[in-house]
Amino acid sequence: MNAVTLHEAPLVRQDSMAPSKLRVRVQSVSYLAEDINAFEFVSVDSDTLPAFTPGSHIDVHLPQGLIRQYSLCNPSTERHRYVIAVLRDPLGRGGSVAMHDVLRAGQIVTVSAPRNHFALSNSATRHVFIAGGIGITPLMSMVAEVQRRGEAFHLHYCARTPQRTAFTGALCGLVASGLASIHYDNGDPGKGLDLKATLQSRPDGAHLYYCGPAGLMDAIEAASGHWPRDAVHCERFSASGSPARTKGDDPDTPFEVELARSKKRLTVHPGETIVDALKLHGIEVETSCCEGYCGTCMTRYLSGDPLHRDSVLDEDDREEFIMICCSRAKSASIVLDL
Ligand code: FES
Structure with a gap:
């Protein structure tokens, strides 16, 4: 069973008075898909953790002194745990490999209080989400929240193969009801979701949210260039292919x-x-x-x-x-x- 479930619960707000660093226990590590594990953290010092808003991430301080950011993917209504999902990337900078190879259930680690640079709009009348691969993580929390609010949305989830796709169990109800679609490209970026057609027209009041690898991010940025800037929200987990400088x-x-x-x-x-x-x-x-x-x-x-x-x-x-x-x-x- 996936570590994250979408469900309804009362709304909580992000806690601006929370301590900046928290001691947490790795409560569980669970398999989500090929090379993707979920890590569930609970507080060592309290029954609850500081509240967070959908789209938030935490810094995880790893035993070797590495600090890495991971988006929270559980519903923001949950106060008893933080859940992240990590893709093991042997060509990355070492953080994801350490998470997979070193972190075990029962270990105590330090995490930061949640921060959010990727917040949901409160004025949108419709939400369009596009996830690429492990970029699904913040969007899981956001989708749970717009479901709770009863707002209109669609989730496009771009992935390579079914074997490398996390949260398929949690999302199957949304897929069946037409609120989410999963697009497999089998490693060929020319296949999968047609971004140009998807983003060509903007439904009135719609906001776009996207997260994924740099190539997909740059392609979505180009395909959504005609959307109003304040209706487009993204979070990168690697530098843009066309750096700001x-x-x-x-x-x-x-x-x-x-x-x-x-x-x-x-x-x-x-x-x-x-x-x-x-x-x-x-x-x-x-x-x-x-x-x-x-x-x-x-x-x-x-x-x-x-x-x-x-x-x-x-x-x-x-x-x-x-x-x-x-x-x-x-x-x-x-x-x-x-
Ligand atoms: S260290 Fe990541 S934005 Fe500066």
């Missing part, structure tokens, strides 16, 4: 960073990131992807004009925050809330 940015120029709380000032040179410069001055900050898509290094800025190069923050977020692993400053200096 190639979109007409000037070459790197040096700038000053002022740290408002520690009253320090430092220079970020061309070819260096703000995180690099902070480390050179003995200031450690938490990072993970270092490519602007995971959100771990998100930092508030107090003044200055950032040159955003991430793929996480929306226009509103960018008025307040900067991803210091990849973004720079257009102004001669920028003041960070550090």
Whole structure:
């Protein structure tokens, strides 16, 4: 049986007062599909975990010092557990292999409180979800929520083969009722879901949400270019194939960073990131992807004009925050809330 079931339960809100790090026990590890396992975490210190909203992810601190982000895939109405699903990728950066090969039921690990850069719209009258492979994870939680709200939706799930498709058991009712469709391409990106036809017209009030590998993300971005930007939401788990810095940015120029709380000032040179410069001055900050898509290094800025190069923050977020692993400053200096 799959670790995640879709069901109805009362709504809970994300807990902004939650501690930033939580001790959790691996309650179970279960097989979902070829190379995909679900990991269920429960709190060591309490009966409940901080509430989360659909689309949230947590950082998992792995025993070897790795920190990796995984989307929560269980319904956000559940307070007693967090569930993630992980694809073992031997060509990745080591996190998914460690999750599969090292993490066992009963172990205690540290996770962050949930963060959400991929929230559901409250004003949409219809939701269109497109998942590619393991990108289904945040969408499982979102689909559970729109079902609970009784809102119109359709889930398109793109996968290679049935053997490599997680959650088919949990989704079979939606597929049977025409609310979800699974598109297999057998490794040929030319087959499977016709994105152009799917996204050609936007139903009134519809919002689009998508998550998957970089190639699919770039293809959906291109096929949805005529949708209003505020009706399109995505979450990447790898850097875009067309990184933000190639979109007409000037070459790197040096700038000053002022740290408002520690009253320090430092220079970020061309070819260096703000995180690099902070480390050179003995200031450690938490990072993970270092490519602007995971959100771990998100930092508030107090003044200055950032040159955003991430793929996480929306226009509103960018008025307040900067991803210091990849973004720079257009102004001669920028003041960070550090
Ligand atoms: S470390 Fe991932 S966005 Fe900066």
